Amino acid sequence: MNKDQVVILDYGCGNIDSIINIIEHIGGCAIASNDISIIRQYNKIILPGVGHFSAGMNSLKNSGLIEILNEKKAEGAYIMGICLGMQLMTNYSEEGKCEGLGWFDFETKKFPDISPKLQKVLVPHMGWNKVKLVEKECPLLEDDNRFYFVHSYFVDGANKDNCLTVSHYGELEFASGINRGNVFGFQFHPEKSHKNGMHLFKEFLKL
Amino acid sequence: MAEIRIIPTLTVLDGGLYRTIKFKNPKYVGDPINAVKIFNEKEVDELVLLDISPKPWSDEDFSLFKRISCQAFMPLAYGGRISTIQHVHRVFKAGFEKVVINSIVTKNYSLIKEIAEIYGSQSVVVSIDVNKSLFSNKLTTFIDRGRKNTRKSYLDVALKAEACGAGELYIRSIEKDGSMNGYDLNIIKEISDAVSIPIVAVGGAGSLEHMVQAVDSGAHSVAAGSMFVYQGPLRAVLINYPSRDLILSTIHNRKKK
Numbered sequence: 269m270n271k272d273q274v275v276i277l278d279y280g281c282g283n284i285d286s287i288i289n290i291i292e293h294i295g296g297c298a299i300a301s302n303d304i305s306i307i308r309q310y311n312k313i314i315l316p317g318v319g320h321f322s323a324g325m326n327s328l329k330n331s332g333l334i335e336i337l338n339e340k341k342a343e344g345a346y347i348m349g350i351c352l353g354m355q356l357m358t359n360y361s362e363e364g365k366c367e368g369l370g371w372f373d374f375e376t377k378k379f380p381d382i383s384p385k386l387q388k389v390l391v392p393h394m395g396w397n398k399v400k401l402v403e404k405e406c407p408l409l410e411d412d413n414r415f416y417f418v419h420s421y422f423v424d425g426a427n428k429d430n431c432l433t434v435s436h437y438g439e440l441e442f443a444s445g446i447n448r449g450n451v452f453g454f455q456f457h458p459e460k461s462h463k464n465g466m467h468l469f470k471e472f473l474k475l
Numbered sequence: 476m477a478e479i480r481i482i483p484t485l486t487v488l489d490g491g492l493y494r495t496i497k498f499k500n501p502k503y504v505g506d507p508i509n510a511v512k513i514f515n516e517k518e519v520d521e522l523v524l525l526d527i528s529p530k531p532w533s534d535e536d537f538s539l540f541k542r543i544s545c546q547a548f549m550p551l552a553y554g555g556r557i558s559t560i561q562h563v564h565r566v567f568k569a570g571f572e573k574v575v576i577n578s579i580v581t582k583n584y585s586l587i588k589e590i591a592e593i594y595g596s597q598s599v600v601v602s603i604d605v606n607k608s609l610f611s612n613k614l615t616t617f618i619d620r621g622r623k624n625t626r627k628s629y630l631d632v633a634l635k636a637e638a639c640g641a642g643e644l645y646i647r648s649i650e651k652d653g654s655m656n657g658y659d660l661n662i663i664k665e666i667s668d669a670v671s672i673p674i675v676a677v678g679g680a681g682s683l684e685h686m687v688q689a690v691d692s693g694a695h696s697v698a699a700g701s702m703f704v705y706q707g708p709l710r711a712v713l714i715n716y717p718s719r720d721l722i723l724s725t726i727h728n729r730k731k732k
Contacts (some may be wrong), residue, residue: 285570289545319595390673392597392642395477396520399611416550417477418572424604437477459570460550462518 322364431449544570667693
């Protein structure tokens with residue numbers, strides 16, 4: 269399998285077409301699949317996701333995709349979680365009080381609708397926001413770029429180990445990107461973030 | 476906080492891109508695919524496609540919507556001709572992630588709830604079109620592309636839409652549509668004081684200064700049609716969008732009064 273070939277897990281919870289569109293636009297090749305024998309052939313996997321955490325986790329389970337994900341992760345395949353896909357990689361989410369894949373020692377929590385300074389906060393966090401690299405250089409991202417976000421829950425891991433990027437909303441700092449070895453998770457939607465998103469996918473294809 | 480979004484709205488009729496004045500006299504201004512490509516290059520914050528065709532959807536319509544969504548690497552909303560949850564499923568399948576509903580709202584508020592439960596409240600936008608009644612100066616809520624006066628108060632509609640789970644409200648003044656002389660700030664202020672969901676000001680923008688006025692009146696984001704397709708006093712068609720630097724200095728980093 270070539271480096272620029274990506275499989276997107278089709279487990280019924282994702283904005284898959286727009287991810288395929290952007291990867292094809294930058295010259296890569298992406299397919300959507302829930303077939304384990306196909307997924308096994310790929311070294312680049314995207315775990316998309318929109319919607320409810322426990323629904324997402326159940327769909328992953330019911331499609332029998334958790335084993336193959338763990339197998340590919342152990343093999344060193346590059347795996348990218350987007351939005352709910354990133355949250356599923358954490359230990360636990362308050363959304364549906366449900367356990368995740370446990371790849372990152374973080375929890376996914378609901379945005380409070382009142383800030384520490386008692387200001388009203390609009391939830392979901394929807395719109396463009398800055399993404400700051402925590403310290404290490406990351407091949408996929410430049411520091412302080414803008415990306416598009418839509419989420420009501422956040423990964424509570426800002427500045428902890430394996431936190432790649434942070435963003436701010438309602439005076440709260442959250443992990444907008446996480447990375448551990450060959451696994452990446454992004455809270456924002458690179459497929460909806462113009463050139464910064466294209467850059468991210470381009471660099472992912474080069475890994 | 477999330478940034479103020481500056482949103483071009485594309486009015487589409489029978490596969491072409493049109494601009495209206497007070498929702499009337501649609502004038503052809505070009506090919507929507509081409510416009511989307513240009514807006515993509517200009518890295519717009521979000522795009523809204525407003526479909527004003529009176530006919531039912533055809534397969535050609537959907538092939539156009541799909542071609543548009545394939546070109547759009549930004550958040551994308553679709554409004555027009557939606558009255559059932561099946562319509563909504565179809566729009567999302569075509570690659571959009573928000574729907575804008577209007578005429579159906581005052582007849583069936585439960586559709587808002589239904590969409591919010593399946594796709595999340597951020598994906599359901601309620602557009603409230605406000606205009607003067609024919610025989611009085613009273614401003615009320617209009618539907619059916621501005622043709623029908625529901626005689627309902629726009630504040631009531633806004634509050635009901637919020638209670639049913641709408642994620643955002645587009646507040647459009649029909650009187651201001653295509654005027655390019657500024658939004659109706661009173662309506663924006665009145666509604667934004669009453670609800671706590673984000674409001675997008677639509678109708679009347681001709682400059683970034685108008686957008687600043689709307690934001691200062693309580694809009695969380697601003698949309699415009701004519702401003703982004705016309706250039707100069709003679710309204711020459713030229714797809715345009717302010718540069719990032721100009722947006723930053725005029726809107727995001729402006730000194731607040």
